[in-house]
Amino acid sequence: MELKAIRDGFGEELAELGKRESRVVVLSGDLEDSTKAAGFKKEFPLRFFNLGISEQDMIGTAAGMSREGFIPFACSFAVFLTNRAYDQIRITVCYNKANVKLVGSHAGISAGSDGATAQCLEDIAIMRALPNMTVICPADALEVKKAVRAAAEYIGPVYIRTARTASEVITKEETPFAIGKAVTLREGKDLAIIACGIMVPEALRAAVLLEKAGVDAAVINMATIKPLDKQAVVDAAKKCGCIVTAEEHQRNGGLGSAVAEALLASFPVPVEFVAVNDSFGESGEPEELLSKYGLKDVDIARAGASAVKRKKTC
Template sequence: MREMIATRDAYGKALVALGEREPRVVVLDGDLSSSTKTGMFAKRFPDRFFNMGIAEQNLMGTAAGLAAAGKIPYASTFAIFASGRAWEQVRQSIAYAELNVKIVATHSGVTVGEDGGSHQSVEDISLMRSIPGMTVIVPADAVETEKVIMEIARHKGPMFVRLGRTKVPVVFENGCDFAIGRASTIAEGTDVAIIAAGVMTAKAVDAGAKLSAMGIHARIINMSTIKPIDEAAIVHAAEQTGALVTAEEHSIIGGLGSAVAEVVVKNCPVPVEFVGIRDTFGTSGSSEELLEYFGLTASHIMASAERAIKRKKQG
């Protein structure tokens, strides 16, 4: 049984470690510091933490100003507010000026659970990915989250990191060497490639193990950087397997699947099957129930892999 840790918990811990190392790091939150876990940083570095209240537009603008004053702001709130409520502030105040703000959004996707559709962002990757120059990162587990939080401080420019509320399995028990813009191959395979991000990476690993038992050899790719996406990894996977599946806890409109498809149709057209949320809002329920309800499971990935392989053979 793999250890279960929420990526937001890993964020809170990493932020404190980063704060010790990098004095320019400041943190902003919008009355959600106990949920986003920035409260850990606030406790350790009260003079470098700013609670901006329930006012996300001003939160993003203030983060922009701090960046313009030479700080490295980490701006946190729920994904729906960071990407939706404050979208135009992220665009105009932060991204248009290429300011060095790290937006770390928690409570993304349907695994928010019981709070329901109003709070479940299924559009945030799409919204952030469309802003010119914005880097978008979706870590798979707690280990990768820690790496991401430390690494992004070393690179200038606006970035959006998507984290979750619920506990998720640790995929990278033996560590991972995260680099912005580089996919990591978790398992080799030549029959089909499953490209996943966030909570779906663990599901993809499970699907890969079960497919392997059935004699189907799936390559499992963790695409934690959605933008800039690792084109070479996608092209190699398409050329070497001829069939792709994408898996994301996000709308299939504009998210990881779309980003992969954009590369595939231009370079190496092969069948692609999309596992994701199909043009609908979330709803209340437990996070595990919702993953099942929206078809975000290992068995859905397996069925999609079989469909992609079948389409490849028909082609």
């Protein structure tokens, strides 16, 4: 089992992308060592701009460069990028359809001991609320590379969410990736677990636990939260009859909400949500925090059992 942080995969691919694509420029909010954009800085110092600790200005500057034909990647902690510079992202980037790629690291509670101010738990909700925005939360350090390449090719605003902690690499080189397409990693007929980010490996482990309890669970990697692969959600609901969503994010407004919206519009089935329950995080080791806030494989398995039970009583 290979363990690697999603942010490390991002940093490697960004530097690779710089070699192939001269239009790529990188802007950093003085956190390139943490976001791993530093690899690009080393290779391409003239196309790298540390804009200092001023995220709002960084977003606007990135948009101005995009208007001149560059493909800017603006990188910081997810929380400073998306929460602090929200109106700049809304107006200067999304309303203006600027070809800016936002990459937020340290997303989720697994950011760890820096505590609540660094742990971003709202970014999926607020980014997916924006017109013209694409929201991607890759499952591992390999998938993030495909997401970076796809984002660079796509014309328009994209937000990519990365994690600080080392997590299991569960996709393979040949695993398909396309913006807006879910990938079924494990087939099952009793329950479908729809997950994103580092919750995808947790979901795969949960499926093993459920199998021991006699529940045949499918696992779907929903790397793109917007535009959501609604067909995949509805197909899973029709096939399995109940859903569990799993995300390292607030329950309000994230992947779970997006999935529930899709289901209610066309094929309602019981849904259980594994997410942070309307609270801030705190300091601790990533694994301790994931356990305390109910984001582990056992939590997903428990939610799965509830969903299956609800299906039977429906």
